[in-house]
Amino acid sequence: MKSLGDEMRVVSRARQISAPPARAALADAATPRLFWSGDGEETVIGSGAAVTLTAGGEDRFGDVRAAADRLFAEGDVHAGTEAARPRLFGGFTFHDEHDTDEKPWGAFPSAQFVLPRRQVTYTDDAAWLTVNGVGPDATAELVSDELDATAAKLGNLPTPETMRASNVVERERTTTKEAWRASVTDATDRIAAGELRKIVLAVALRARLDGPLAAHEVTARLADTYPDCYRFLFEPTGDAELTPAFIGATPERLATLRGRTLATGALAGTTGRGDTPAEDEWLADELRRDEKNVHEHDIVVDAIRDQLSPFAASISTGERDVRRLATVQHLETPITATLSDDEHVLTLVEALHPTPAVGGLPPDRALATIRDTESFDRGWYAAPVGWFDAAGHGSFAVAIRSAVTAGDTATLFAGVGIVEDSDPDAEWDEVQLKYRPMLDELE
Template sequence: MESPPRDGQVSAEPTGSNLVSRACKLPDCDPRAFLAGRDAPRTYWTSPYGPEFAGGGTAARVTADGSDRFDAVREAAEELFDGHDFDGPDQARPRLFGGFSFHDDHRPAPPWLGFGAAEFVLPRTQLTRANGETWLTVSARDATPEAVEHELTEVSEALTSTDESATDSRRDGPPGVVATNSTTTREEWAEQVAAAVSRIEAGELRKVVLAQALAVELADEVSVPDALARLGESYPDCFRFCFEPTTEAAFFGATPERLATLRGRTVETDALAGSVGRGDTPEEDAELEASIENSEKMAHEHELVVETIREQLSPIAGAVRVADRRVRKLATIQHLWTPVEADLTDDGHVLSIVEALHPTPAVGGLPPEKALQTIRETETFDRGWYAAPVGWFDAEGDGTFAVGLRSAVTGDRSATLFAGNGIVADSDPDEEYEEVQLKYRPILDELEDD
C-alpha cells in the first residue's frame, strides 16, 4: 500500500493542496504519554472551556511575517483546507495550532530558535479529548485516503498496545534550578518605570506594560509533557499550551488570559488586568482580595483594558456585552477579571478577531503605537512569543487563542521565563517589581526540585 508523504509545507503564498484526514475513537489515552512518544513539531492545548489536544509531526505548516501576517496565515489556511477530505466526527476535525510573535518584525534567534513571526502546524497525528471521548486523527497532504487510513490503524494500534500504554504512569520530576539571572536589575527597573511614568505625566501615554525576562540554568533538560501535566494539577482553570516547532526550543505555559474564542458569530474574550498575591490563610486571602477590589490604581488599569476591548470589537460586532467585574483566583495570584462577549454582524474568522485585539492594553498599553514604541525602546530582551496570541483554528475559522503569559521558552538545560506589569501614572517601582517576581512563580515552581 502507498505510504503518505511524511511532511507538508504551506507558506503564506497560495499553494494547492490535497489534504486528507481520517479519525478513529480510542480508549482514553494520556496526552502526556502521547506527546512524549511524538517527534517535533509537538503541540498541546487545553482550556477550562473546551477540548484538550495534543499533536505530533507535520501534515502541513503555515508561516508568515510582516504587518500582514494575520491575513497571510488566514489565506494560506483557507487554501490548505479547500477541498479537504475529512471523514470523522466534528470534535476530531484537524486544527492548525501555533501563534504569533509579539512584534511583527520578529526574527528567530536564541532562545526563540524556530519561532517565526507567525507559525502554525497541522499535526500529522492529533489526539483529541472531548465530551468524555478520545479521538485520534491522522492527516497527510497529497496522499490517498487508503494510505491515511492505513497509517491511522498503525498509530492507533501502537497507542493502545500494552507496552506503550504502560508509559502512562511514568513521569519525570522537575529538572531542578541551578541558577537564575534577571535581564533587569531592581535599579534598572526603577529607572524604566520612572521614565514610563514621565511619559504618562507628559501626556504621551496612558499606560504601558513593561516586562522582564529571567534566564534559568537547569540541572537537567525539561520534559515539557511532564511540566504541562504538573501545571494542570496546579492551574486547572488556566489555558495550558505548548508549541515546539523544532527540537531546539519549546514555548509552554499556563496563562489565565483568553484573547478570543469564536464560535460561529459569537466572540468571547476576557479583560484581565490588576493583580495581587494569594494569602496564607483565608482571612489574609480575603484581605488581599478586598485590596485589589478597592484599589483605584488597579481599577483604573483594568477599566482601560475593558474600554479598549469594547472599542476594538465595536466596528465588527453588532452588540458588545460587558459582564460585571469580579476577582479571578489562581493558585498563587488573583486578578481583576471582566468577561466580554460580542456578536459579529457577518461571518468572520478568529484570526481577524485576534488581529483586532492584539496587543491588548493588558500586555501592550495605550495608545497602542506609543506603547509599542516605548516597549521597544525600554526592554533589553526579545519578547518573542511572550504576551502574544497562541492557540488554534479550524477550517471554518472558529478557534480559541490565549495570551502567552505565565510562560517560558526552553531548550537543552536552560529556560527563559517572562513576566510584566502595567505601568500607570501612580505606579510604584518597588511594588511593580515584586508583582513581576510573583508572576514568575507558576513556571519557576514547576522547574524547581521539591
C-alpha cells in the same frame, strides 16, 4: 513538510479510541509537538506535521489566514465528530518584526501554524484519534491505514514514569532592579505628560537547570496545577539536542469564536494569595478597592470594547470579579460580542492584539516604547497562541505565565501594567509573583 507555496489538499480520517493517558500520548508525540487545553475546551495533543504554515511581518495574520483558506479549500475530511476535526495550532510573535537569529526565539517564526499529522483529542467522555495527510500523495487509503496502525499503538502505550523535578542552579535577570526603577519612572513621567495612558513593561529571567528540561513533563504538571487556565506546549522543530519549546499556563483569553459569538475578557490588576482563607479574602477585597488596579483594569475593558466595535452588532460586559489562581489573584471582566457579519477568528485576533493588558495605550506609541525599553525580544511571549479550523472558528489565549526552553535553559517572562501612580518597587514585587507559576513547575 510543506509550506505556503506547495500544492495542498487535506485528507483526514478520525475514529474514537480507547483513551491513552494524556501524559503518555504527549511523551510519545513527535516534533513538531503540541499540547493545548483550556477551561471548557477539549484537550488536544498533536504529533508531527502534515503541513506547516509560516509567515512574517505586519501582514502575518492575513497571510496565515490566506494560506489556511487555500489549504482547506479542497479536501476529503471524515471526522466523525466535531471535536476530531482538523485544526491548525500555533502562534504569533508579539511584535511585527522578529529576528529568528536572536536567542532564545530562533526556532519560532513570526507566525507558525501546524496541522498535526496525528491529533489525539480528549472530550469529557471519549478520546478521538485524527490522522491528517496533505498534498497530492495523500490518499484516503494511506491515511486510513495510518489511522488503524496509530490507534493500535496508542492503545498499548504505558503510562510513563514521572520524571524528577529539575533543580535551578543559576538565575540571571535581564534587567536589574535599578534599570527597572528607571524604566518605570520614565514611563510614569510620559503618562503624566500625556504621551501615554498606560504601558506594560516586562522583564525576563534566565534559569539554568541541572539537566535537560523535559518540556512535556512540565506541561503535564501545569495541567494539574492550573486546570482552569489555557495550558500549551509548542515544540516547532526536531532538534534532538536542544528541542526548543514554548510552554505556559495563561489565565488570559484573547478570543474564542463560534458562529458570530465572540468571547473575550479583560484581565488586569494583580495581588497575591493569602496564607489563610481569611487573608486571601482580605487581599481580594483590597484589590477590588485599589484605585490604581481598578483604573488599570477599566482602561483594558474600554480598549477591548473599542477594538471590537467595528465588528460587533452588540457588546456585553459582565460583572468585574476576582480571578483566583495558585499564586496570584486578578481583576477580571468577561466580555461577549455578537458580530455583525461572519468573521474569521484571525481577523479578530489581529484586531485585539495586543490588548492594553500586555501592550498599552495609545497602542503604536506603547509598542515603540516597549521596543526601546526592554532589553530582550518578547518573541511569542504575551502574543496570541491557539487554534482555528476550516470554518474560521477557533480559540486564542494571550501567552503570559510562560517560558521558552532549550536544553538545560529556560527563559521566563513577566510583565506589569504601568499607569501614572505606579510605584516601581511595588511593580517589581508583582513581577516576582508572576514568575512563580513557571518557576514552581521547573523546580
